[in-house]
Amino acid sequence: MSSEKTIQRIAVITSGGDAPGMNACIRAVVLTAQHYGIEVLAFRHGYEGLLNNDWQRLDETNVLHILQYSGTIIKSARSERFKQAEAAQEAARNLDAHQIDALVVIGGDGSFRGADHLSHHWDGQVIGVPGTIDNDLFGSDDTIGYSTAVETAMDALDKIRDTAEAMDRVFIVEVMGRHAGFIGLSSAMASGAERMILPELQREKPLTVASIVKHIEAVQRVRGDSSYVMVLSEHQWPGGAVRLAEQLEDRLHLPCRPCLLGHTQRGGRPTAHDRILATRLGVHAVQLIRQGVSGVMAGTSGQGLAETPLAETWQKRKGLSQEWVDIQQSLFNPVKKSKNGS
Template sequence: MIKRIGILTSGGDAPGMNAAIRSVVLSASHFDIEVLGFYHGYNGLIADNSKIITSEDVDSIIQLGGTILKSARCAQMLEETGLIQAATTLLKNKVDALIVIGGDGSFNGLLSLQQHWSGKIIGIPGTIDNDLDGTDHTIGFSTAVNTALDAIDKIRDTADAFERVFIIELMGRHSGHITFNVGIACAAEQVLSFENFTKGSEQQTLQDLAKDIKAAKANHHHSYIIVVAEHLWQGGVNKLAEDLSKVSNIDCTACVLGYIQRGGSPDAKDRITATKMGVAAVQGLLDGKSGYMVGEQNNSIAYLPLNLAVKHTKTVSDSLVRAQDNILALTAKR
């Protein structure tokens, strides 16, 4: 019998986390289950910084970015003393099940907690990186793509006006999902990501880019946009712009979009996905599920063991990579 569910948001914030919190609270209320929210991720769990969340508390949060529970990294969850304290808090507050909204680090913490606490656990994938297995999209990914797309469309206006080359860095940690989706949607002339770039090929890449940019200019292309995945180029896009200038004397402007991609009101897709996953998390707990992540596959709810969800085997669609590299990139046309 589940009488009280704990919930927290952990790691990097993602648009739609509030929608997921709302969904969990309303679903739990439907079954007369209390929801205890812990603030600042696992830090609040360890410090017992919590509050009962009611339906009134989530009445007008679905449209808000960020998370009303706040979020944080928590190094203490990597130590046994931190795990024991977290388990003690859950026992003290008579929490029967814990729902964590976050990414792989958050889920690894949830798995480690099982060593010291026997309650049920469920993960909801909330990360803009879209790098968790077992779900087509994570909460926040769609909004992050649209936010970056809107920013690059504006940059394109300036690039056209000055006939400039812009190199734009996109988030994703070590995943190219944002980079490829945004790159194709904004009609970038080049997309550089982990899926089509090999470490050690820097000089060849610079030469290819220089040749292509010069050919584009000769064909009267007014602007040239290169989108690059973060952590791809040693030194980042500022170094890439510098390297390209040295190789070819091409003047490039580097732009790091950064945390703008994590903020803002979630789009409809993220609100709906988060709502469905929140309901599924509560329903899964009532059905006896524990140690799972709620996902969505082919528009249907799916449950994947947490230890498999964090394996990072999900890759960018081959069709996107092939389309960009073989057809859409300017180099492919020459």
């Protein structure tokens, strides 16, 4: 790390899909900056705000008691036009006009590509903070919002179990995570789901209607009439949970119902885990700026903090834990167990 540098003014944006805890992170950036006498500007709606020069000052007054709310007080957006070179140059001009020393980008891989793109056209420091419910960024054990999204999915799965048990029925709950099965795996594990259809597993050995039907029937043979709850990551089945439910009904001659959690997974009160993570990373981002660091994502590793070059966050792959997958798929699979028993 380089020695401390005099920073006078920094900017912050939230970009891409919003994630619970982004507000806690904004608060941490502002409170830490204020502690060191650094001014904070926010650009609203992510990179769109940088392009439109849509900004506001942030001090303690703006961020007092926002850490308990999801969403982002400075709004977020996806920006297609920022991908152009001229756009990054325009953003750089706006940042310079405000005499910004460093920019904190809270978002996911698309937002970090944007940050990297900007850094080729702007001299200021750029620090990324992982804010995405998908948890799919290499370089941080967790991302801001992931814990809350899992809790929301688990809560829905618990509710589904209540009625599934009352009626001995089959349910499919579609969760977020089109490229990564973290939410799917964690919520399946936390709720004791009988089956999970995740991108990583589908890529390896795709499930078919026939194989799912076979498993459901086997579970019901082992357990007697009982509930069966499946977690399906979005975009892993043509027509999604709605279509899969129809296909299973046709084959099982039993009611089988879908549930699409959709964007509920982006809202709700952030968990303590997400608030604390967001707070730590917001603080760390400002500390890194004060140390003259640029071009990295502030993340966590174990109990500590970690920095990863921005490009690595999307170029390197963060895989699912094999330990976790094995527990769900092998150890806890009632059908395989019954085979062992025979």
